[in-house]
Amino acid sequence: MYKRQGFRLLDGATAELTRVFLYAGMRGRGGAGLLVGAAEDAARAAGATRMVLDTRGDLVEARALYARLGYTETAPHNAEPYAEHWFAKRLG
Numbered sequence: 001m002y003k004r005q006g007f008r009l010l011d012g013a014t015a016e017l018t019r020v021f022l023y024a025g026m027r028g029r030g031g032a033g034l035l036v037g038a039a040e041d042a043a044r045a046a047g048a049t050r051m052v053l054d055t056r057g058d059l060v061e062a063r064a065l066y067a068r069l070g071y072t073e074t075a076p077h078n079a080e081p082y083a084e085h086w087f088a089k090r091l092g
Contacts, residue, residue: 006039007051015043015091017053020062032065044091051091054083063087 007015017039022031043051053071055062063085071087078086 006035007043007048009043009046009048010052012047013049015039015046015048015051017051020065033069036065036069040089040091049091050088052077052086052088054078054080054086056082057084 006019007017010016017036020032020035020039022035040051051071052074053066054077055066066087069089071089074086074088076083076086077088
C-alpha cells in the first residue's frame with residue numbers, strides 16, 4: 001500500500017523513500033521537493049519518525065536535492081545493487 005505513496009515502512013519508526021521521478025520537462029520547477037514532502041507527510045501519518053533513502057553516485061542532482069531538504073549522508077542501511085549513497089532525516 002505505502003509503496004504507491006513513495007515510501008514503505010521498514011519498521012514501526014523508519015520509512016524508506018522508494019522513488020522520486022519527474023519527467024524531464026517538469027524538472028527545475030520545485031516539484032521534486034513537493035513530492036518528497038508529500039511522502040514525508042504520509043510517512044509521518046503512518047507513524048514514522050525517520051526517513052531513509054539510497055541513491056546512485058551518478059545522480060548528482062538527486063543528492064543535492066536531498067541535502068537541501070535536510071537529509072544527511074549516513075552509513076549504508078541496505079545492500080541494494082545500485083545503492084552508492086545513503087541518507088536519513090528525522091521526521092519530527
